Amino acid sequence: MSTTLQRIAAVIESRKPANGGDPAQSYVARLFSKGDDAILKKIGEEATETVMAAKDARVDGDTSKVLYECADLWFHTLILLAQFDLTPQQVLDELARREGLSGLEEKANRKLIEREKNGD
């Protein structure tokens, strides 16, 4: 795994209430203390800000905001993963599993399985 992701995931883990994370001292601990809805709200906000940054970049050519917002989005998804005791390595494993499988092929296979399940 990328060592940066690994390091950040370890810090996030250390901010959980069970590991002594202090909401007064830590942004991540504060989000954990607020629970699922606060984390999901941040992800919704960061996803929207990413979309807006990309739209703006097409107008003003400033792609730095796209990077900045993607970093915010990735960071908050790392918190979501930790909230469910999942790890970034598991996401990377899932991406690796999909490597080489065309998205169109995957979708066609999925539709076929759904049709068989429904007896169509």
Ligand SMILES: N=c1c2ncn([C@@H]3O[C@H](COP(=O)(O)OP(=O)(O)OP(=O)(O)O)[C@@H](O)[C@H]3O)c2ncn1[C@@H]1O[C@H](COP(=O)(O)O)[C@@H](O)[C@H]1O
């Ligand atoms: N990578 C980040 C990181 N990226 C973004 N953020 C915070 O995420 C928030 C993003 O929210 P917004 O952009 O909407 O800004 P805001 O208006 O301050 O947000 P809210 O008031 O809605 O919370 C900001 O407060 C940022 O500071 C981060 N906070 C922490 N980290 C990493 O997490 C580690 C642990 O952080 P603490 O738990 O705070 O010690 C840090 O050392 C960093 O490595």
